[in-house]
Amino acid sequence: MENLDSLKATELRLALPGTEEGAPPASGRACKRLSPEAGDGGGGAATPPSKAQVVGWPPIRSYRKSYLEEKKNAETFVKVSMDGAPYLRKIDLGVHRGYKELRESLVGMFKCFSLGFSSTEGGCSSEYAIAYEDKDGDWMLAGDVPWEMFASSCKKLRIMKWAEARGLGSSS
Amino acid sequence: MARFPRLRSLTLKGKPHFADFNLVPHDWGGYARPWIEALARGCPELEELRLKRMVITDECLELLARSFPNFRALFLVSCDGFSTDGLAAIATHCRHLRELDLHENEVDDRGEWLSCFPESSTSLVSLNFACLKGEVNAAALERLVARCTNLRSLWMNRSVSLEMLSRIVSKAPHLEDLGTGSYVHDPHSESYHNLINAFLNCKSIKSLSGFWDVAPRCLPAVYPICSQLAYLNLSYAATIQADDLINMIGHCTKLQKLWVLDCIGDKGLAVVASRCKQLEELRVFPSDPFGHGTIDSVTEEGLVSISSGCPGSTRCSLITIAKNCPNFVRFRLCILSPKKPDPLTHRPLDEGFGAIVQSCRGLRRLSVSGLLTDQVFLYIGKYAKKLEMLSVAFAGDSDKGMLYLLNGCRSLRKLEIRDCPFGDAALLKGVGRYEAMRSLWMSSCEVTLRGCQALAAMAPRLNVEIMHEEEEDAGGISCGGGLDDAQRVEKMYLYRTLAGPRSDAPSNLFTL
Numbered sequence: 138m139e140n141l142d143s144l145k146a147t148e149l150r151l152a153l154p155g156t157e158e159g160a161p162p163a164s165g166r167a168c169k170r171l172s173p174e175a176g177d178g179g180g181g182a183a184t185p186p187s188k189a190q191v192v193g194w195p196p197i198r199s200y201r202k203s204y205l206e207e208k209k210n211a212e213t214f215v216k217v218s219m220d221g222a223p224y225l226r227k228i229d230l231g232v233h234r235g236y237k238e239l240r241e242s243l244v245g246m247f248k249c250f251s252l253g254f255s256s257t258e259g260g261c262s263s264e265y266a267i268a269y270e271d272k273d274g275d276w277m278l279a280g281d282v283p284w285e286m287f288a289s290s291c292k293k294l295r296i297m298k299w300a301e302a303r304g305l306g307s308s309s
Numbered sequence: 310m311a312r313f314p315r316l317r318s319l320t321l322k323g324k325p326h327f328a329d330f331n332l333v334p335h336d337w338g339g340y341a342r343p344w345i346e347a348l349a350r351g352c353p354e355l356e357e358l359r360l361k362r363m364v365i366t367d368e369c370l371e372l373l374a375r376s377f378p379n380f381r382a383l384f385l386v387s388c389d390g391f392s393t394d395g396l397a398a399i400a401t402h403c404r405h406l407r408e409l410d411l412h413e414n415e416v417d418d419r420g421e422w423l424s425c426f427p428e429s430s431t432s433l434v435s436l437n438f439a440c441l442k443g444e445v446n447a448a449a450l451e452r453l454v455a456r457c458t459n460l461r462s463l464w465m466n467r468s469v470s471l472e473m474l475s476r477i478v479s480k481a482p483h484l485e486d487l488g489t490g491s492y493v494h495d496p497h498s499e500s501y502h503n504l505i506n507a508f509l510n511c512k513s514i515k516s517l518s519g520f521w522d523v524a525p526r527c528l529p530a531v532y533p534i535c536s537q538l539a540y541l542n543l544s545y546a547a548t549i550q551a552d553d554l555i556n557m558i559g560h561c562t563k564l565q566k567l568w569v570l571d572c573i574g575d576k577g578l579a580v581v582a583s584r585c586k587q588l589e590e591l592r593v594f595p596s597d598p599f600g601h602g603t604i605d606s607v608t609e610e611g612l613v614s615i616s617s618g619c620p621g622s623t624r625c626s627l628i629t630i631a632k633n634c635p636n637f638v639r640f641r642l643c644i645l646s647p648k649k650p651d652p653l654t655h656r657p658l659d660e661g662f663g664a665i666v667q668s669c670r671g672l673r674r675l676s677v678s679g680l681l682t683d684q685v686f687l688y689i690g691k692y693a694k695k696l697e698m699l700s701v702a703f704a705g706d707s708d709k710g711m712l713y714l715l716n717g718c719r720s721l722r723k724l725e726i727r728d729c730p731f732g733d734a735a736l737l738k739g740v741g742r743y744e745a746m747r748s749l750w751m752s753s754c755e756v757t758l759r760g761c762q763a764l765a766a767m768a769p770r771l772n773v774e775i776m777h778e779e780e781e782d783a784g785g786i787s788c789g790g791g792l793d794d795a796q797r798v799e800k801m802y803l804y805r806t807l808a809g810p811r812s813d814a815p816s817n818l819f820t821l
Contacts, residue, residue, distance in 0.1 A: 193330035193727070194702070195595065195645050196676075198413065200440070201544075205596060208547045234550070283524045285493050285548055 213288075215269075217243060219296040222250045230288045236280050240267065243296060254296060266302040268295045278302070310347040317356045318382075319348070323363035325750050325802055326700075327725055329387060332752060332800070334776060336815040341365040341388075343813075349376035359384040370395030374402035381432075382408035392417035393443065400425035407459075408435040418443030426453055435462035439488045439519065444468045455480045461513075464488030467521040475504035482510040489519030492546075496526045505530045518542035518568075525553040535560035542568040544594045555580045566590040571597075589636070595645060624651045627661025631668035640665055641676035647703035647728070650680040657681055663688035666696075673720075676700040686710040690717020698723040708735035715739040725750040733760025740767050748804040758794040761801055765821035772810055773821045776800040 213231030226246045233239045247254050254265050267279040270293040279287060279294075310316070323339025341363045348355055355377040365388055373380070380403045393416065399409065400422055424446045426433075433453070438445070445468055454460060454477050462485060463477070469490025478484070494501050504527075508514075514534045523546045535541075538561050543554065551574045558567070558577070564585040569577070571593050581588065627642075650656055658679040666672060666689050673695055677685060681704035689696070690713035697720055705711070711731040714724065715738065724746065732755030743749060758775065765773040775798045810820035 191647060193327065193332040194647060195643055196330045196700075196702075197595070198329050199331060200413065200415070201594065204545065205547065283493065283495055283526060285522065285524045286495075289522070 215291055215293055217246065217294040217296065219247050219250070219252065219254065219265075220298060220301065221252050222247060228294065230291060233288075235284050236287075239279075243267065243294070247296065264298060265296050266299050268297055268302065269293060270295075310344075310351040314351055315354055316348070316352040317354055318359075319344075319355070319357070320359040320361075321363060322361040325725070325748065326362075326723070327727070327750055327752070328362055332727070334815055334817065337776075337818065338811060338813045338815070339363040340813055342369050345369045345373055345376075349373075353377065354379060356380060357382040357384075359386070360388055361386040363388050364390040365395075366390050367392055367395035367398070371398040371402075374398040377403075379405060381405050382410075384408070384410045384412070385414050386410075386412040387414065389415035392419045393422040393441065394419050396438075397422035397425040400430075401427070404430065405432050406430070407432050409433070410435060410437040411440055412437060414440050416441055421446060421449075423453065424449035428452075428456070431456045431458065433457040434459050435486075436460065437462065437464040437488070439464040439466050441466045441468075447473050451476055451480065460484065462486035464518065465490045467491055467519075470494070471504065471527065472500040475500045475507055478511065479503060479507035482507070483513055484511060485513045486516040487511075487514055487519075488542075489517075491522040492520050492527060493522050493524040494527055496524070501527060501530065508534055512537070514538070516540035516542075520546040520549075523548050525549055528553060528557055532557070532560050536562055538564055540564070540566040544568040544570055544592070546570065547572075547596055551577050559584055561585060562587075564588055568592040568594065570594050590639065592641075624654065624656070624658055624661040627658065628664040631661075631664035635668045636671065637665075637669045638671055639674040640669065640672060641674065641700070642678055643676065644679040647678070648680045649678075657684070659685040659688065663692075666692040671695055674698045677704060678702060682706050683710040683713065686713040690714050693718055695720050697721065699725070701726045701729055703728045705729045705731065708732055708738075711735035712738055715742050722747040724748075726752075726754060728753045730755050733757055733763070736760050737764055737767070740764060743768065743771055743803060744805050746805070748802065750800075750802050751798075752800040754797075756798050756801055758796055758798055761798055762794065762821050764803070770805055770807070771803050772806045773801065773803045774814070774818055775821065776802070776818045778817060 214227050214229050217226045217228050219225075228239075228242060228246065230239070233242065244254055268276050269279050269287070269291045271277055271290045272292065276295070279291075321341070321344060323341075324333050324337055327333055328337065339362060341360055342365075345365075348358075349372055353376070356379050358373065358380075365385065370391055373383070375398075383399060383403075383406075391414075396409075396411075396416075399406065418441065420443070423438075426449075430453075434457075436453075443466075445466065447469075450465075450469070450473070454463065460481055461483065463481065464486065465474070465477075465488055467490055469477075471490075471492055471494035474489055474492070478487070508530055511534055514537060517531065517534065517538055517540070520543055525548070528549070535557060541558075541561055541564055543549065543557075546554075547570060549557075549572075551572055554569065554573050555577050558564075558581055561567075562584055564581075565587050566589060567581060567585065569592075573581075573593070578593075581591070630637075644658075651658055651661075658677075659682055662675075662677050662681070662685050666675070670692070672693055675689070675693065675696055675698070677689075677700070683706045686705060686709075689699070693699075694717075696718045699714065699718070699721065701724075708731055710729070711726070712735050714721070715735070721742070725748075727750075729751075731751065736751070736756050737760060739749075761773050761775055765771065777799055814820065
């Protein structure tokens with residue numbers, strides 16, 4: 138049975154292609170072997186060896202790995218503030234597919250404050266607007282651009298009363 | 310080079326395939342410089358150069374650009390060592406350039422290069438810069454496309470917006486191969502509307518790729534060309550959900566080659582199976598290679614639906630695929646967890662892959678994975694008579710496995726093995742085969758220095774290279790440096806040679 142601890146030494150790093158892979162331990166090959174899956178019911182019993190511990194496995198090109206990592210690690214959690222709420226929340230834009238879903242999540246998060254934020258359809262009847270700060274630092278009204286464009290440029294969310302939203306931009 | 314002064318076209322391949330997965334030291338070799346210098350001295354009529362997995366510098370590219378007045382085609386595949394400055398030199402000096410194909414290279418972005426094509430340059434037929442990371446000059450690209458009326462293949466990089474795409478496609482309706490950039494825009498915009506019209510005019514597009522950062526609502530623009538497509542690559546489209554993929558692929562009835570991410574799911578693969586009756590190649594890439602995700606990934610069921618069989622186990626799927634797809638020429642299945650047995654039976658996958666080789670008699674390339682014993686190699690050796698390239702990882706029980714391969718696969722040219730229990734006995738028994746093969750790679754196996762030395766002694770026309778990462782090596786001039794010869798060799802790569810050991814090897818590599 139191979140020593141799983143020594144696998145730590147072969148921890149896969151997502152370094153740039155061409156950089157030296159972490160040197161495997163001097164004792165050589167033994168450390169890179171994984172414990173063989175037990176043939177008898179091993180499929181369920183033992184957790185398979187973590188893929189991330191094997192150098193060069195799975196056989197995926199570095200540029201693909203970094204592209205996927207970038208997609209995964211994209212700052213998908215953003216802070217959400219709501220006027221009148223005592224504290225902020227954080228929401229994962231990555232798990233939402235569109236504005237409707239986002240609004241529903243936000244309503245769910247903030248309804249405990251009884252501030253009248255609801256998911257009634259139609260912007261006009263709803264009391265609140267959802268604004269966001271984009272990459273350039275500008276505050277924009279959510280909903281104008283395609284969802285993916287929004288999700289990739291949104292840094293912060295703010296739920297604000299329409300009355301105040303109309304006041305945005307006027308000199309103060 | 311002096312022997313062939315009239316040379317017009319040269320293809321060179323450098324590093325072993327496993328260099329793609331960072332298993333080969335960065336400074337292993339494969340330098341293009343000596344070749345280009347020799348060509349510049351001796352072969353003035355050179356028109357075409359293809360390099361794969363080699364290291365090429367900007368200086369080399371400049372030398373290349375200036376040395377060959379008839380130069381027409383440059384293909385760089387999986388190379389590194391150069392930047393956009395080198396590309397600028399090519400663009401500036403190669404007056405008759407018809408093809409510039411940069412496929413999956415590591416290129417440093419140092420700025421402008423596209424605008425270096427002179428305004429008088431109209432010869433381009435094929436341009437691929439999909440792998441470049443930096444911005445391109447949109448105006449320069451548009452002008453280039455407009456004046457190169459013979460342009461048939463254009464693969465752009467991620468920096469090209471959908472807006473740019475729409476302008477470019479409308480100027481190049483005769484394109485046959487198209488790689489988009491980022492495919493995100495407001496579907497109500499004028500640009501998107503223009504794109505729809507541009508695509509309607511493109512009757513010749515047979516291959517489509519790109520699709521970084523996709524807005525699913527913009528996909529319908531490509532539906533009219535889907536029915537023409539032979540090749541579709543959506544392996545970067547991480548933002549398309551299964552349903553949108555299904556909608557799109559539903560239009561692709563002539564598809565021969567499909568690359569997708571595994572978020573297509575089993576349902577998506579079932580659609581592929583029912584709509585794409587001419588499919589010859591399917592590659593499914595993991596969108597979450599390290600398995601922390603929760604997406605509905607492809608399972609054996611999906612694989613089976615490609616050939617409409619019974620759901621159940623991987624073994625069953627493989628057997629069904631084998632029966633229904635006997636024309637496969639390449640079959641590469643990567644089961645992400647090494648040594649994973651069949652999830653239903655918990656048994657090895659020997660029979661499954663055995664079925665593949667028994668049925669697909671024309672199989673030239675095979676990669677196996679999952680839990681495998683020596684038995685699978687018995688099958689491969691017995692049936693895979695046309696097999697040229699085999700990749701094996703975490704498989705087998707003993708030397709017998711490797712011997713079955715070496716004895717049986719008479720067409721084998723490239724064999725790459727990692728993490729298998731094959732040792733010196735098998736290595737040495739195969740000595741009669743290696744000179745007829747292109748190369749053999751073995752890493753993390755049971756092969757020792759002693760075994761490699763014995764092999765090298767028996768076969769003077771082979772370079773037996775061993776790579777060892779040991780820091781304490783006394784800079785070995787003698788074979789193996791500080792290595793005890795009973796010690797296992799980490800990485801061994803052997804290939805036939807007429808020239809003996811090479812002089813450009815790094816310090817931790819020894820040729821025995």
